[in-house]
Amino acid sequence: MKILGIAGPAILIFGLLGGCAHAPEPAQPAAAATPAKSVGFATIPPNKDSDLKLYYADGRTINGAAALGRMQQDAELILWLAGNQFFAMDEVVRAFQRQNPGMDVGLITLPPGLLLTAIEKNGWSYGGKQYSGRPDVYASVNLGHLGKLKQAGLMTHYAVYMHNEMVLMVAKGNPKRIRGIADLKRVEVRTSMPNPVNEGIMQFYGRKVLERHGLWPHISGGKACFS
Known part of the structure; x- marks a missing residue:
């Protein structure tokens, strides 16, 4: 596969919610999930178990609803990151744990706009059940998301930690x-691209590049859908 540069650098920004990771607490039973209709939490699309992970310091990893149910109780550090970082995070988290022995880490990798909604609503609905809580660290491709949380008093500070460049892969x-x-x-x-409805990299960067070059009507065909 060959990569061709196109245009438009993207940024990744992280913010700290509450200013620090959780202090370790005694083990507790998993949080009881409640019926999803009772509270207006953000909804995780079906079949996203691989985006919901809890990495234990002893090498175990649990996924999906089980990870959501234990994350707030067990994890000393909870990360909610823009979904395109999913591919690197197993290695990153395990490297972090080697440098910080004994630390359990919770991870959610979903579109940053959806993560923002969950922070604002203080939790998730998944598989017909609810899971309350917020992360210690939130990462987005949209600086406006971080500013919004800081203005609302939900974030202590934020910073850009990575720049990247969009490319064509052939x-x-x-x-x-x-x-x-x-x-x-x-x-x-034929093209394959991130969803412009709920994938931040396409919402805030990719679509704008295509629009600037007059290509968006041709690429989208005037259609959009959630994935």
């Missing part, structure tokens, strides 16, 4: 000879 050998973003409009070129 098949090995580039058989369709794609040279730049304008080639995306060619009839024989």
